[in-house]
Structure formats: C-alpha cells, structure tokens
Amino acid sequence: MAALTTVIGRRSGGRRSANRRETRAAYGFIGLWMVGFLVFTLGPMIASLVLSFTDYNAISSPHNVGTANYRQLMSDPKVSKALSNTLIYAVMYVPVAMAVALCLALLLNRVGRASGFFRTIFYLPVMTPPVAAGALFLLLLNGNQGLLNSTLHLVGINGPNWTTDTAWVKPGLAITMLWGVGGMVVIYLAALRQVPKELYEAASLDGAGAWMRFRRVTLPMISGALFFTLIVQTISALQMFDQAYTMFFGGQQNSTYSNDAALFYVIYLFQQGFSFLHMGYASALAWLLFVVIMIITAIQVRVSRRFVYYEGERD
C-alpha cells in the first residue's frame, strides 16, 4: 500500500489548485484511454456478467436462465478437472521456476562481466513464440524417442511418456515453460545488483556465513522482486493456454490425445465459448476464473506482506 502512495503521490505534493484549462487538456490526453476503458473493459465486463445469467449461443437471442450456468459449473466434471489441472500446474511450475531463476541469477551475479553473455543465452528462449516452443517440446518430450528420455536413458532412467501419460503431461508442460525462465532471471539479477554491497560487508564483519548472508541480506533485499514475480507468474500460470493448446488440442484433440490431463481452464473456456458457442456458460466460466485469481492473489498479497521489504517504507 505504501508503494502505491509513493508512486502516485509523488507529483501531487504541491496540490496547487489545478486550473480548469489544464484539467480540460488533461482529459484530452487521457480521454483516449477512458473511451477504450468503457468500450473494451467496463462495458464487456458488465456484458459478460449479464451474459453469464443467460443461455446465449451467438445465434438466437439470449434468455435469462437465472443461476443455471453457475449451478452447471458446480456439477460439470470438466470444470473441476480443468480447475484442478490448472491449479496443480501452477503449484508445480511457479515455485520451481522461481527457484531455478533465482539460482541462475545468483550465479550470474558472481561472474562479473561474463554475466551479459549468459543472460543473453538464458533470455533467448523467451523470444521463441509459444506455439513454436510447444511444437519443439512435443518432440523433445516424446516418450519413445525424444531427446529428454534418450538422455535419461543414458544414465539408466526409463523416462515417462511425457506427452501421453496423464500423470506426466503437466510436469512435461512445466518443463516446457521452464525453458522460458530467462525473463525472471533478468528481473532477479537486476534486483540482486541493487543490494548495497556494504550490507554484505557488515554482515561478514558480524560473522555471518554465506548462508546467513543469503537468508538475512539477499532474500529480504530482493523480496520485492520475488513477490512481484510470484504474483505475475501465478496469474499467468492460471491462464495457461498457448503451449498446452498447441501441444494437445486443435487438430489432434480427437486422435491421440483424448485425455483430459492437459485440459486447462482457459482452454475449456475457449472451447465452450468459441467451439460450442455456449457463450453464456463460458461467461460464467470466465467469472469463476476471475474470482479464483482474485482470491489466490489476495492470499499471496496477505501472506507476502510479512516477508516483503520495501525500501520506501521507512518514511
């Protein structure tokens, strides 16, 4: 909360009475956004809420069905499947991705000038279009002949069928996404470089070992960046679509992969809305997702507040 006031309040300190001409000009500049907000955000939000209480199917006009869509949500086995898939994946991917990215960033922070080179290498996969990355990992993760299992075979491990075994589809997707962890590495490295060196020196003088310095200096000082990535990565994991859809849906959905292990929430929503044209039902699905995301984010904000250290908070 403090961060909000520091960002927004910075310029309004003087608070001289804004003259009318200036106000009019200001609204001239931001008017563009206000129109867009009304037409493409607020209006659609209201419309979506209204639609969620109808049976709209894009062909005939909508009828009010009360809470039928929401009741259907509760009993639709695909919803609970999609929701649990999505949550399991998020729980699997986000902490691992954060840990991997943090380790890489810590290493980069140790090698001086060479870090630029490695940072570029780690970032390259982030530039790969998700559809291309999905296709690529469909091959690399192939259970019989894929690179991953061939490599595992060399060390005597019989790798699972990452792309067909229901238990291994989500870990496989997490591996696919981990390839793109470089964005977080860049964020963490930037945060690590902001940590004042004196803190480490002081900690060393007090007899703190490497682990203690990491726990008591590094982690608190970069907690802002960790918190930020936790929130953003969780929100985007909960909206997983591109890679999963590329790998397991579309033309191939009725052939090899009839299993539901890769049915993520937004994929199901997309199918309901645009394949089956159950737009009323899909709207209800969208609102459930929104509520789930809000609740999870709120919990994360609440829990993190105890651990996150903001430099600005001192004043």
Place this chain on the structure above:
Amino acid sequence: MATSPAELTATPASDGPATLKAKGAAPGTGRRDHQPIWKRTPYLIVLALATVLFTYPFLWLISASFKPRTDVFDNALIPHHWRAANFADVWHYGSMLTWLGNSAMVGIAAATTVTISSAIVAFGFAYFRFPGRNVLFGLVLATMMLPSAVTMIPIYLIWSKVGLTGTQVPLWAQNIFGSAFYIFLLRQFFLSLPRELFEAARVDGCSFFGLFWRIALPLARPALAIVFIFEIQASWNDLLKPLIYLQNTALFTMPRGLKSIIDTFGNGGEHHWEIISAASLIATIPMIVIFAFAQRHIIDGIATTGRKG
C-alpha cells in the same frame, strides 16, 4: 483491487526511468570483476552447463529441420543426411510467406498504435494535476489484473456486430486506446523528466500538445522503443486472438499458421515432424533477429519494469 497491482508493479519499477535512460550497461555490472578468475571458475562451469540446457533445444530444432523424415528423432546434432528441401516443402504446404507478412503487418499496426496512444495517455497522467487523476490511474493499474477471459466474449460480440470478425482488425485495433501496462511504463518515464523543461516551454508559449509532441516524445525515445518491441513480440506470439477471429488461412498470422501446420502434420495427422520443425524455426527466426538488434532495450525493459518475464 485497485491497490494491489500498483504495489506489485511499483516495486521493480521504482527506479525504472533512471535505468531506462542510462545508455550504458546496468549499474553494478562487473563490480565483482576484481574477484580472481579461479574463484569464479566453479560458477562459470555451472553456468556453462546451464547454457547447454538452454541452447540445446534450439540446436536440436535447427538440426531436425534439416533432417529427412525418418531421422528426426535420431537426436544427432549434425544430420546424417541433409535435407534442405524441408523448407521448400513448408513453403509448399503452408503459405509461410503470407503468414509472415500478415504477422509483420499486424505486429506493426499493433505496436505503432499502442505506442502512440499509450504515450498520449501516459503524458496526461504524468504532466497534469487534475481532479480524479489518482482514481483513474488506479483504474488503469487495476485493469492489468483483469484476466482477458472475462472480456473475451463480449469483445468478440462487438467485433461481430460491426462485421469485422474474420478480418485482422480485432487483432490490433484495441491498441488505439492504449494499453495499461505501457501507460504505466511510459508514465514512469515521463515522471523522470525534469519539470522545469516543461515550465520553460510553457513560458515560451508552447501549447500542451506541443509539450507532449516536441519535448516529451523526443526525450522518451528509449522508452517508446521498449513499448514498440514488447508489443511486436506480444503480437507475434499471440495465438488466442487469431484462433478466435480468423478462419481464412490467407489471413492467418504466423502462430496461427504454425498451429495449422502442427495440426496437419503432427500427431493427429501425417507425422511429418521435420516439416513442423522447419516451420517452427521459420516462425522463431524473426524474433531472434529482433532480439539481436534490440537486446539492450529488451533486457533493460524487463529488468526495470518486470514485464511478465
């Protein structure tokens, strides 16, 4: 709801503008260079291993796209038999050139509109003091939290009402009204410009629009470049919107076209993985080229704003 996004975006960006402006490398680069090389060697070895993990999939892809169909899974880095004809096949089966062109056009339209519009709005929030400003800016930040799924269907109905579904317009036209994340990013940048600059111009009789057009915009070039590049990438990667709006293959963007190739030649289809590899490689190369030219902009942009990452 209005406060949490501010909290989460404000943190990594708090020193954003300063770094965005900096021409050189990020502050602190190489400050541990005084460490002797033997002390750094273990770290370098681990990083070298990680480098193999991160680059090998790329090399595998390049290699696979030059292999004949039967060799794709032999996992040899150098193909035993070279088959450059894969690329001719891709060209034949999919309208790659059309898709690349479509993606380029949509990307440029999306990036140009969103850069200009977001800059206009950001300047409005950065320069002026007016009633309702903080509430409205809070609203801008709040929209970043909204999952796109919530508005997806009504926005489709809007485009359907004006008869533009089935065209590429819905892929970029919303950008005319600015985009929350970029507005936030550019506003941070504008706030870092010395206010005296604008006061002086006002005294000289410069109009409000002149302040924006002749002073703020030219100074904001590095930040504008970041917005432009981010949006090009976002547009190039987007699969969901083309899935929703495009049926005619001649209008497909690259990701949508690539998806159709995967559907035709992949598991559900003919198992021509070498063609899928070649197509994936073609779809990726433009982004790698952009990265090669704009690496510093991109890295600085991520480091200071913490875009999705």
